[in-house]
Amino acid sequence: MILNIIDALRMSPNRYLNMGLAFQISIPLTRAAPCVLPAALDRKHERRPRVSAARASNLTSSKKTPVPLPEAVDAVFIGSGMGALTAAADLASKGASVAVLESYIIPGGSSGWFERKGFRFDAGASMIFGFGERGTTNLLTRALATVGKRIETVPDAVQVRYHLPDELDIKVHRKYDEFLAGLIKRFPHEEKGIRKFYGACWSVFNSLNCMPLKSLEEPNYLLQVFAAHPIACLNLLRFIGRNAGDIARDHIKDETLLKFIDMECYSWSVVPADLTPMINAGMVFSDRHYGGINYPVGGVGRISEEIVAGIEECDGCSVHFRARVSKILFDSTGAACGVKLVNGRTVSAKAVISNATRWDTFGEKGLVEAERVPPSEERFRERYVKSPSFCSLHMAVREKGLEVGMSEEQGMDCHHIMLDDWDEIETARDGKGTLFVSIPTVLDKSLAPPGMHIFHVFTPSWVDEWEGLSRKEYRAKKEAMLETIVARLEKKLFPGLKSAIEFSEVGSARTHRKYLGRVDGSYGPVAKKKLPGLLSMPFNRTDVDKLYCVGDSTFPGQGLNATAFSGFACAHRVAADLGIIGSLPGPIDRFLTDLLSRQRLKL
Ligand SMILES: NC(=O)c1ccc[n+]([C@@H]2O[C@H](COP(=O)([O-])OP(=O)(O)OC[C@H]3O[C@@H](n4cnc5c(N)ncnc54)[C@H](O)[C@@H]3O)[C@@H](O)[C@H]2O)c1
Ligand SMILES: CC(C)=CCC/C(C)=C/C=C/C(C)=C/C=C/C(C)=C/C=C/C=C(C)/C=C/C=C(C)/C=C/C=C(\C)CCC=C(C)C
Numbered sequence: 185m186i187l188n189i190i191d192a193l194r195m196s197p198n199r200y201l202n203m204g205l206a207f208q209i210s211i212p213l214t215r216a217a218p219c220v221l222p223a224a225l226d227r228k229h230e231r232r233p234r235v236s237a238a239r240a241s242n243l244t245s246s247k248k249t250p251v252p253l254p255e256a257v258d259a260v261f262i263g264s265g266m267g268a269l270t271a272a273a274d275l276a277s278k279g280a281s282v283a284v285l286e287s288y289i290i291p292g293g294s295s296g297w298f299e300r301k302g303f304r305f306d307a308g309a310s311m312i313f314g315f316g317e318r319g320t321t322n323l324l325t326r327a328l329a330t331v332g333k334r335i336e337t338v339p340d341a342v343q344v345r346y347h348l349p350d351e352l353d354i355k356v357h358r359k360y361d362e363f364l365a366g367l368i369k370r371f372p373h374e375e376k377g378i379r380k381f382y383g384a385c386w387s388v389f390n391s392l393n394c395m396p397l398k399s400l401e402e403p404n405y406l407l408q409v410f411a412a413h414p415i416a417c418l419n420l421l422r423f424i425g426r427n428a429g430d431i432a433r434d435h436i437k438d439e440t441l442l443k444f445i446d447m448e449c450y451s452w453s454v455v456p457a458d459l460t461p462m463i464n465a466g467m468v469f470s471d472r473h474y475g476g477i478n479y480p481v482g483g484v485g486r487i488s489e490e491i492v493a494g495i496e497e498c499d500g501c502s503v504h505f506r507a508r509v510s511k512i513l514f515d516s517t518g519a520a521c522g523v524k525l526v527n528g529r530t531v532s533a534k535a536v537i538s539n540a541t542r543w544d545t546f547g548e549k550g551l552v553e554a555e556r557v558p559p560s561e562e563r564f565r566e567r568y569v570k571s572p573s574f575c576s577l578h579m580a581v582r583e584k585g586l587e588v589g590m591s592e593e594q595g596m597d598c599h600h601i602m603l604d605d606w607d608e609i610e611t612a613r614d615g616k617g618t619l620f621v622s623i624p625t626v627l628d629k630s631l632a633p634p635g636m637h638i639f640h641v642f643t644p645s646w647v648d649e650w651e652g653l654s655r656k657e658y659r660a661k662k663e664a665m666l667e668t669i670v671a672r673l674e675k676k677l678f679p680g681l682k683s684a685i686e687f688s689e690v691g692s693a694r695t696h697r698k699y700l701g702r703v704d705g706s707y708g709p710v711a712k713k714k715l716p717g718l719l720s721m722p723f724n725r726t727d728v729d730k731l732y733c734v735g736d737s738t739f740p741g742q743g744l745n746a747t748a749f750s751g752f753a754c755a756h757r758v759a760a761d762l763g764i765i766g767s768l769p770g771p772i773d774r775f776l777t778d779l780l781s782r783q784r785l786k787l
Pocket of ligand 1: 262263264265266267268285286287288291292293294295308309310311312313507508509510539540541544699700701702707708734735736737741742743745746747
């Protein structure tokens with residue numbers, strides 16, 4: 185869901201140019217001293233002054249003199265999504281030299297942003313998990329703290345309000361008891377089942393939330409975590425091969441309630457409960473009541489801006505924009521040893537980490553040449569497919585015109601999910617399926633001028649719907665999507681919306697493909713068939729020596745908090761491989777890791 189570059193350049197070319205130039209920064213080549221890090225997690229919040237996106241980008245660079253791309257680093261990252269930034273920050277904090285190469289002009293990938301006429305829009309992610317203060321699952325708070333950063337957030341009292349068929353109007357309150365009371369009121373005959381299903385989610389979450397979260401393919405860590413938390417580990421083993429739908433069906437019989445649970449899963453995993461791993465459901469359905477959903481003041485883009493600033497404060501570490509990688513380089517042993525950019529420049533590295541999707545890394549036109557793609561990637565493609573992309577509407581809306589629809593009962597919650605017909609949940613095209621609505625100005629007024637709201641509305645959409653159109657037809661299709669979606673929202677949620685819109689922009693699956701560098705603009709990999717929970721999702725190592733993946737193509741999948749986990753896990757495995765942290769003796773480590781991978785791949 186990202187901006188149209190032509191419009192962006194038309195509106196403010198210098199700004200984007202400046203942003204690009206601001207990041208032509210580099211570093212000395214030798215191994216760096218560890219940063220003076222990290223800030224304690226309980227450090228007092230500091231409200232940062234609001235700055236424009238361009239200025240904020242310039243400010244993220246703590247280094248005054250632009251320096252060129254490094255020739256060699258410990259770890260080079262392809263892309264700067266949340267997975268890569270977390271891993272880079274963690275490695276930087278451990279003393280490794282890192283270079284992050286991002287093809288776009290700002291960091292964050294799906295958690296990026298753009299500005300128009302004094303409005304700051306979130307390009308993608310807007311409902312943020314993992315920003316809590318307690319436990320170990322608050323991985324975004326931790327990713328920032330790794331490089332000494334922290335962001336002020338606004339707690340959201342309601343995670344989401346569902347407006348579903350069968351007049352199912354459910355608010356997911358931050359307070360668990362309030363959410364449960366609302367659901368039980370609607371399905372009193374299923375009280376026991378509801379408590380059992382969501383109770384199982386808590387059981388998963390509590391087990392995760394008591395242990396340090398690192399790489400599951402680092403046997404030394406696994407042994408330690410088993411020794412320190414045996415009950416929690418055994419409990420996780422009980423759930424790791426299961427899907428949420430199976431557990432829901434163990435306890436619940438009412439078909440409408442089961443459809444609601446499908447929607448609860450679909451709203452973030454884009455597959456129904458049957459295909460949604462229970463570990464992930466446990467995280468999402470519990471963290472929203474534990475750490476809560478918290479909106480970062482100044483917009484979602486602040487997270488990646490701050491992590492970038494933190495990385496750049498570490499010796500030997502840098503982040504580069506307009507730095508598109510065209511291929512991964514290999515040495516004579518077949519191990520990855522660096523990357524080549526589209527401009528012909530190269531960076532050598534002891535570890536190469538791809539934050540591009542699996543398809544963009546190993547696919548037909550991917551970063552790894554066909555003859556080097558290992559057979560395990562074929563197995564991945566047998567199990568996972570690309571989810572659809574989204575069509576996104578970004579709208580600046582006058583508060584005044586909306587008052588008609590904003591009765592106390594209707595409420596102005598930040599996030600809404602709307603569906604008119606259960607059969608349309610996954611399949612409907614042309615804006616007739618599930619609508620996701622995010623109005624971040626409900627929580628943070630600073631994103632828009634006084635009296636204005638930001639609406640980000642999106643719906644699943646496939647790239648094939650947008651291919652083969654002339655320029656005129658493409659524009660007309662965007663217009664038609666806008667009309668259909670606004671009409672649906674006016675009818676059910678926001679009367680007066682149409683006339684309150686000051687301006688709008690529509691992003692298609694093609695927009696996502698282009699600006700996120702994601703194949704077909706896909707939201708991420710989803711199970712092709714019913715799989716044993718998370719068991720067959722690849723970890724960070726690949727079958728190519730010294731080449732790692734990070735981000736939503738790796739365990740545990742989509743979501744900022746999930747990709748932050750993959751980042752921590754990746755940094756841990758890479759640090760062990762580079763000898764930065766201790767691990768079991770090499771051959772034993774390799775034997776155990778391979779054994780674990782082989783067993784998982786059979787599943
Ligand atoms: N509310 C939410 O939490 C929410 C909402 C929307 C999306 N998401 C999810 O957030 C997750 C974040 O994903 P992620 O960490 O895997 O990454 P990402 O897709 O967000 O970022 C990848 C980055 O890599 C860059 N890139 C790709 N190929 C490149 C190349 N060849 N050279 C240089 N740069 C290149 C892209 O420009 C992009 O910035 C995704 O799962 C996404 O679906 C979450
Ligand atoms: C040996 C073995 C293998 C094992 C052993 C046992 C153990 C130890 C285990 C462990 C495990 C672990 C650690 C795990 C972990 C996990 C995790 C961390 C997970 C996470 C997850 C998360 C997630 C999934 C999240 C997500 C989210 C999302 C996606 C969101 C989204 C949202 C949306 C899109 C919505 C929007 C809406 C509106 C706007 C309305």
